[in-house]
Amino acid sequence: MTITEVLQFADRLVFTQTGKHLDDIQETVIKGVWQGKTYSVMADECNHSESRVRDVGYKLWQILSEQLGEDVNKSNFCATIERLKNSYSPNASQVVCIGNNNSFNVCPLKRKNDSSSNKGDEIDLTKKSQYDLTLAPKITHFYDRTPQLQTLSHWITTQNPRLISVLGLSGIGKTTLVKQFIDSNLQQFDLIIWKSIKLSPSLDNIITDIFTLINYEPIQTENKLTQLFNLFRQQRCLIILDDVQELFTSGQFAGQYKTETKNYKTFLSKITELEHQSTVILISQEQCQEMTCLDEELYPVKCLELPGLVDTEILKALGLKDEESWSKLIELYEGNPAYLKDIANLIKNIFFGKADEFVRQETLHLTEDMKFRLSELWERLTPVEQQILLELSKFNQPTSREELRQSLSLSSTDFINGLQSLNKRYLLKPIEGEKTAFNLSPVFREYMRYLSPKLIVV
Template sequence: MKQKKSEEQISCEQLDFDTVLTFVDNLIFTKIGRHLSDPEIILIKGSWDNVDYDEISAGSTYSANYLQRFVGPQLWNLISAIAGTGEKVTKKKLRNFLEKLFHNQYNSQQIEEKNLEEAPSDCSIKINGNPPTTFNFFGREQELNQIGEFIKRYKCVFLIGIAGIGKTALAAKILQQISTNSESKFDCLIWRSVVHTPTVPDLISELRQLIQPTLDSSQVEYTQAQITTLIKELQSRRCLIVLDEIDKIFQKVSFEQRLEYRLFFRRIIEEQHQSCFILTSRIFPNEFKNLIKNQRPLQYIKLKGLNKDAAMQFLLSQGLADEEQCLELIETYYGHPSELQSVVERINHFFAGSTKIFFDNKTTFISPEFQTVLDELFSKSLNQLECEIMIYLAKHITIDSELISFQKLLKHFNHNPHKNIPVSEIVEAIESLENQSLIENVTHSSSKEIHFSLQPVIKKYIFTDPLGVIRKIEPLSKISVA
């Protein structure tokens, strides 16, 4: 049996195929969480051996056309995106590209290992709790930098945005980065999901156990005394605590519990300690707006979709090949990560991974998760005026293919004798829709007038009206929305 070569031997010799195949497979799995498929392995082997598509096909169960037109372009784009060198991979360049990539990775690893040997033996910080993995994370450099600055200056930072926009992933990423940063000022990192809506005493008990597991976990009788005890621990240690899906607490708990949470966070924000909370939420709760106005140490970041570069990198990593059509997907779904993921899964499943076939039969998909959120909003959360504004925007943006100005909204809802809705109510309804990330605004560069738009996915939901909520408010004219 052949003895396995050491990495040092490999680095000094020409790579063999088994080594490079393992290297590529591990690289792809680390980045996007899947292994190479059989046709991808066959194609990498043929390209490594400089064999043409017909010869590769002859030794496999796949046609040359399938390997060349479907598997190849997606695979080259995937490897290009994951490598992140900016170099475009082709079949002819694959072997040379992978050899360079392997040696670069090997050299980087050697430097990293040397630095680790010279650094203190334990410079990483354990994350207490169970944050999600971040292996499929793209972009968000600006937001990460902004959060990095905010957590130095504020006691509480909100990450807000519509469902699936990436709030949880971003919070997990910042924890992961800080956990491996030897210069971090935090000595305790905590992740806690609050989707189960714990009471304030239960949450305090959970946090105290995560901050200092050896402490006496017996609860103090009064909630305010428990908060005082927690704040003392936040004074003695510098903790960064993520509470994921905090909006569930303010939606589901009783009025008394809301008051208790309001006081809990007010004390966390206003009293002296050296720790910081990151809270993820679909909306910025009203309870915190006055604290911002009064310049308390609280800030928020409203997340939008991925920028074009990050979204393109994500789509290429999923195997989509045509950059122009990928850009159209990004524009249609506003760079929304989970909606892009959903449409990619459907393209791969129903359209053989071909964006060309998909665009020949173009439609707008709504993921099941996003539809559930919209169902809840339209059936329970939005009032009639908010729904009417959404319907008006959906109709007129579809017809005119343009943004709708605030003046146009006023003319329809306030100056219209059939409606005559007070301006204050219109403004409050728009603010509510913006807070829930259901509409987006753009300020005109010259006139400074504000204009509003709707994501195509939300327009599609309004016109399909799966719960019949829209039809009860206003009959929709038959506008074709694929």
């Protein structure tokens, strides 16, 4: 049994008892106990006092003891978990089950010998709400996304879309938004499972994990999709796929599937075509073809494009001074939470938190973390897209399509396809007017200028 499985099992017990998932210190305690560490070592690892870690551990053992109906403490935790493989919990309404991959679940108990209930009253294991949010982030701060949360909630509550894309640049807050929605709406679904394509790209494995979560009989390998859509019809499921851009090939125009991930194309198409009561949420930096080809008025699909933050509350929480300069910072870094956190740390370390001194430098500084994020985007582009961006970075103002076209030695087809692909990646800002114009974000323009001396464009 792995530490991940132990954490997942403990998380479900704690959530059942408290309605909250394990926090960082609780996770540290469980990992530490499982690995035989002392509270002192755990305290050093999580930068808290030993007394604080001991107190969290004491309360955690109380929660687990109440859920399992027996005394659980630091000394017997490991032995208790090992013993509970395939055994009944003293809590009469639950059983601790081991799934097909040795993962633990707390499931409702079928009381086959209970004379007070007839066969028709038995609880179906597949009807119990089940959640696997192991790969979902923990939300410590959430800022200024009320309109987007309301939109997402309205869609799912009243319109039952089968496929939703949450789109935007890296660091803009897509994953945080979806997790915040889930934390407030767990009760709406029979099953919720969160998967990251970056960590688990195989659709076959994801489907297997879904059925393992509900302790379903081993599924037939030849018709997994059919069984999955049967489940989607019978129960209200919410499947979140994060990092969906990882399905697509680098060096090709946006949304082109890798050879090994083309089965997702069939899966996502069937999501919109077949009748069922479930929803799949895609979190991505690129639009997938299955979404861009469909009219939201005619198909059960929705697309939520995430803008930058406008509220200065995030900078207040990050401990900056000179509130009158915060709006300028947000404008410079386009409200991207990841960029703002990076630059706030720099301001605290180099300018003692004085935002005004930083702004007066009149320089848009790129941290190493920003450069890393932007380099990942750059490496996904085609040579055509790279040429367009490098040329556009030479202009300090929006540039018309005609002017940009004349300054590039590209065919009309490559030029138009490149613009469309960059738009799908949220790297271009089309500006409507007498003539269509395009602009780069200040951050990406600065990155292009940093990068251009290092490149030889053919």
